[in-house]
Amino acid sequence: MSKKPNSAASIIACAPAKINLGLQVLRKRADGYHNLVSLMVPVSLCDELRFELNPRKLELHCPNSDLPTNEENLVYRAAKLVFKESGRDGGVRIELSKNIPVGAGLGGGSSDAAATLLAVNQLLGSPMNHEDLHHLAAKLGADVPFFLLRRWAVAEGIGDLLSPMENVPILWTVLLYPNFQVSTRWAYENLTLTSRANGTKFNFLGDTYAGELAASHRKTMNRRGLALEDLLPLLVNDFEPLVFGHYPQLHDLKNSLLAAGAKAVPMTGSGPTLVGLFPSEEEARRAYYLLRREENVTVFVAHTLDTATPPGSRAQRA
Numbered sequence: 001m002s003k004k005p006n007s008a009a010s011i012i013a014c015a016p017a018k019i020n021l022g023l024q025v026l027r028k029r030a031d032g033y034h035n036l037v038s039l040m041v042p043v044s045l046c047d048e049l050r051f052e053l054n055p056r057k058l059e060l061h062c063p064n065s066d067l068p069t070n071e072e073n074l075v076y077r078a079a080k081l082v083f084k085e086s087g088r089d090g091g092v093r094i095e096l097s098k099n100i101p102v103g104a105g106l107g108g109g110s111s112d113a114a115a116t117l118l119a120v121n122q123l124l125g126s127p128m129n130h131e132d133l134h135h136l137a138a139k140l141g142a143d144v145p146f147f148l149l150r151r152w153a154v155a156e157g158i159g160d161l162l163s164p165m166e167n168v169p170i171l172w173t174v175l176l177y178p179n180f181q182v183s184t185r186w187a188y189e190n191l192t193l194t195s196r197a198n199g200t201k202f203n204f205l206g207d208t209y210a211g212e213l214a215a216s217h218r219k220t221m222n223r224r225g226l227a228l229e230d231l232l233p234l235l236v237n238d239f240e241p242l243v244f245g246h247y248p249q250l251h252d253l254k255n256s257l258l259a260a261g262a263k264a265v266p267m268t269g270s271g272p273t274l275v276g277l278f279p280s281e282e283e284a285r286r287a288y289y290l291l292r293r294e295e296n297v298t299v300f301v302a303h304t305l306d307t308a309t310p311p312g313s314r315a316q317r318a
Contacts (some may be wrong), residue, residue, distance in 0.1 A: 103181030
């Protein structure tokens with residue numbers, strides 16, 4: 001989670017982005033949330049957070065950013081939760097340096113919150129165990145538990161039921177963010193729950209279909225010598241027709257990634273970031289230098305992370 005602390009009372013942490021290699025929404029629940037199945041993968045594009053114990057109060061600073069620095073920010077709420085639930089007094093000074101675009105479907109806010117849970121707990125001498133932190137993460141948001149895990153995982157439920165995957169490949173990606181945000185709430189409110197091109201409704205199929213779909217994902221991921229080509233059948237994102245229909249420029253950007261050599265270009269989360277998947281680092285970097293000439297886009301080249309990948313890895317951006 002963190003680099004070597006600068007001192008006994010400070011930590012520098014990297015909070016990685018995530019991509020969804022496929023996202024299928026199964027049904028709306030009674031509580032208003034949606035059950036889904038997705039393959040969630042951390043990547044080397046990271047925010048950086050600096051933590052230092054502060055005996056007086058909790059402070060959050062977000063230089064060069066319009067982000068709130070109070071209860072409206074998940075980082076602030078995460079730090080406050082650790083102090084409250086551990087029964088500790090005092091505070092912490094946090095500086096958040098954003099590299100992950102806000103509202104891009106890359107999970108930056110959730111990752112920052114998870115990094116905060118881990119770092120503040122560590123600064124306080126680890127009064128909370130992993131189960132305690134997972135409980136706090138679930139309170140903060142559906143994606144936050146994944147970022148505590150920080151490994152490839154098949155996600156079920158609202159994204160909080162995670163099956164970690166072993167022996168995963170390192171994939172090279174070009175992340176293309178079109179410099180506008182898509183509201184996750186808007187996306188879910190406007191999503192039509194259909195399973196196939198014929199329009200068959202699947203929201204009545206419930207947990208049986210969900211279990212079969214998740215089992216199929218796990219079976220794919222458990223193959224030996226897993227390669228990029230093996231993942232292609234999983235790259236179905238139910239939000240793509242909606243988001244592409246509302247933002248037709250995404251069709252052109254997807255075609256640009258394919259023309260630059262991407263083997264597949266799924267959209268991550270509820271969008272709008274597109275993920276170009278490349279067979280090698282060399283091909284991904286070549287595409288990155290070509291695509292950064294595009295207007296009104298931000299482009300990153302990044303690789304997927306596994307448990308053996310150093311957390312300090314960095315993505316390159318245009």
